[in-house]
Amino acid sequence: MIVETDGMTETLERTRVSGQSRAEVIREICRHLAPFQTGERPITGDTVIAKDLTIDSLAIMDMVMELEDHFDISIPMNVVAEIHTVDQLADTIQKLCARR
Amino acid sequence: MGLFDRYEGLLEAYRDVRTTGYDPFQIRMERVLSPTEAIINGRKTLLVGTNNYFGLTFDPSCMEAAIEAIRAEGTGTTGSRIANGSYTEHVALEQEIAEFYGKKHCMVFTTGYQANLGLISTLAGEGDQLLIDADSHASIYDACKMTQAEVVRFKHNDPSSLEARLRRLGDRPGNRVVVLEGIYSMLGDSAPLREFIDVCKKYGAYVIVDEAHSLGALGDNGRGLCESAGVLDDCHFIVGTFSKTLGAIGGYCVSNDPDFDILRVTVRSYMFTASLPPSIVASVRQALKVVKAKPELRTQLWSNVATLYEGLAAKGFKLGPEHGPVVGVHLPDRMIAIGFWRAMLDAGIYVNVAVPPATPNGVSLLRCSVCAVHTKEQLEHMVEVMTGIARQFGVLEDRTLRVVGGAH
Numbered sequence: 001m002i003v004e005t006d007g008m009t010e011t012l013e014r015t016r017v018s019g020q021s022r023a024e025v026i027r028e029i030c031r032h033l034a035p036f037q038t039g040e041r042p043i044t045g046d047t048v049i050a051k052d053l054t055i056d057s058l059a060i061m062d063m064v065m066e067l068e069d070h071f072d073i074s075i076p077m078n079v080v081a082e083i084h085t086v087d088q089l090a091d092t093i094q095k096l097c098a099r100r
Numbered sequence: 101m102g103l104f105d106r107y108e109g110l111l112e113a114y115r116d117v118r119t120t121g122y123d124p125f126q127i128r129m130e131r132v133l134s135p136t137e138a139i140i141n142g143r144k145t146l147l148v149g150t151n152n153y154f155g156l157t158f159d160p161s162c163m164e165a166a167i168e169a170i171r172a173e174g175t176g177t178t179g180s181r182i183a184n185g186s187y188t189e190h191v192a193l194e195q196e197i198a199e200f201y202g203k204k205h206c207m208v209f210t211t212g213y214q215a216n217l218g219l220i221s222t223l224a225g226e227g228d229q230l231l232i233d234a235d236s237h238a239s240i241y242d243a244c245k246m247t248q249a250e251v252v253r254f255k256h257n258d259p260s261s262l263e264a265r266l267r268r269l270g271d272r273p274g275n276r277v278v279v280l281e282g283i284y285s286m287l288g289d290s291a292p293l294r295e296f297i298d299v300c301k302k303y304g305a306y307v308i309v310d311e312a313h314s315l316g317a318l319g320d321n322g323r324g325l326c327e328s329a330g331v332l333d334d335c336h337f338i339v340g341t342f343s344k345t346l347g348a349i350g351g352y353c354v355s356n357d358p359d360f361d362i363l364r365v366t367v368r369s370y371m372f373t374a375s376l377p378p379s380i381v382a383s384v385r386q387a388l389k390v391v392k393a394k395p396e397l398r399t400q401l402w403s404n405v406a407t408l409y410e411g412l413a414a415k416g417f418k419l420g421p422e423h424g425p426v427v428g429v430h431l432p433d434r435m436i437a438i439g440f441w442r443a444m445l446d447a448g449i450y451v452n453v454a455v456p457p458a459t460p461n462g463v464s465l466l467r468c469s470v471c472a473v474h475t476k477e478q479l480e481h482m483v484e485v486m487t488g489i490a491r492q493f494g495v496l497e498d499r500t501l502r503v504v505g506g507a508h
Contacts, residue, residue, distance in 0.1 A: 058457055065234065065253055069261070074268045076250040100268075 020097045025090045032063045045087035121442045124453045134158055136474050148468045149452040153425050154316055154397045155473035156347035162383040169382035176377040189381045197352050205360035207353050210373050212312055212341025213239040215351030218369030224249035224277040232279045235460045240279050259295040266303040276305035282314030282325035288424025293329040308337040316345030317425045322391050346387040348380045401472040411483035416496045429466040437464035443489045449482055
């Protein structure tokens with residue numbers, strides 16, 4: 001599994017604000033998505049969750065619930081609907097953690 | 101791109117289902133004989149999947165009331181309550197349901213689906229937070245698509261999961277509206293309502309409880325889980341349906357909120373659809389009288405539930421977590437569930453098959469709904485038939501191995 005390391009400066013910046021490093025957030029997301037990985041293609045920040053993986057919409061919502069409890073945030077369903085990639089999900093989690 | 105291209109995956113799954121024989125989504129009851137029997141594929145079939153919990157669809161007094169109403173007031177109202185006016189009987193029905201719950205107000209809808217859809221999407225608006233159980237019925241999910249409120253799911257039947265989400269909202273402005281169901285329709289399990297209510301009180305949240313599958317079944321007077329859990333006064337809105345225990349169609353909502361009537365000019369699923377026809381209103385009013393007059397139907401229902409649930413459990417079937425008017429039987433996967441369902445139909449027993457994505461946690465289920473007027477013999481026969489089919493499908497294998505192991 002490849003964890004995105006682009007934009008490191010920005011990541012460090014966010015880390016200070018939110019207390020959740022981007023690498024940590026991505027790692028947690030990938031941990032939940034790993035069972036739905038197809039073939040040899042690794043899960044990256046660009047992975048389109050509903051398309052590139054074998055995860056259905058209900059399982060995505062259940063995964064979001066797990067992530068919510070892990071990071072002690074709530075991600076409203078209408079926000080989830082706008083999230084397509086792993087990066088976008090990580091962005092949302094970091095943003096909500098920072099607001100906590 | 102073709103209009104149905106986006107359903108490619110679903111179409112494929114549907115084709116799989118149909119190639120196994122009968123299409124479970126297009127079953128035809130050639131003739132319905134009673135609440136528990138119908139002719140399907142030319143043979144007399146035991147019905148254990150109709151949500152007809154008290155068997156009132158053929159209650160002579162309810163049927164007479166409906167026939168009389170048609171003679172007196174015709175077949176339909178041909179319009180909505182708002183635009184075309186209410187019949188005296190609509191108002192009488194609302195008063196009787198309000199009285200049944202000891203609440204001040206009641207509003208009747210044309211279906212239970214519309215009651216949830218309209219009420220939930222109207223009560224929770226922009227700036228509010230709507231919190232729903234992860235296993236909520238489609239009508240609740242669809243309401244969430246219509247609301248301007250923020251929607252957050254909590255883990256099924258888990259008050260601590262709800263509490264975490266209410267706590268996270270902190271002092272943010274907006275009403276908190278929590279939606280629960282008395283009995284969940286897939287596995288027949290009840291909400292830990294008292295614990296949920298305690299959490300809601302702590303955080304000042306409004307509570308809507310859908311008693312679709314629990315009306316008649318739970319509570320000393322059949323009012324549902326709100327009654328059996330002793331929290332009738334703490335539930336701000338109770339929603340339900342006429343299409344299950346009351347044997348007809350329609351939905352309702354009761355409440356003590358003094359401004360309740362504003363819903364009549366704000367809830368679009370109430371305003372912009374034709375009202376219930378006289379025959380339905382009449383049979384529902386009579387069915388409610390029967391529910392009040394015959395508590396023995398409730399006793400009989402639970403006795404039948406025990407026969408089916410304990411019978412299947414003793415054979416080693418994996419079932420829903422508790423006794424309920426719905427008995428969900430877990431099967432390993434979609435194709436086994438559909439094959440099992442079809443074998444049961446061949447053996448003259450009709451139940452529902454529920455497969456992903458319509459089920460929680462991707463489980464495949466046979467969904468059996470018990471009726472007060474099933475006989476013990478009918479249900480015992482069903483347990484035998486299911487055990488035989490399960491052996492053919494190798495579904496009870498583990499248990500057999502254990503038994504063999506124990507003999508050594």
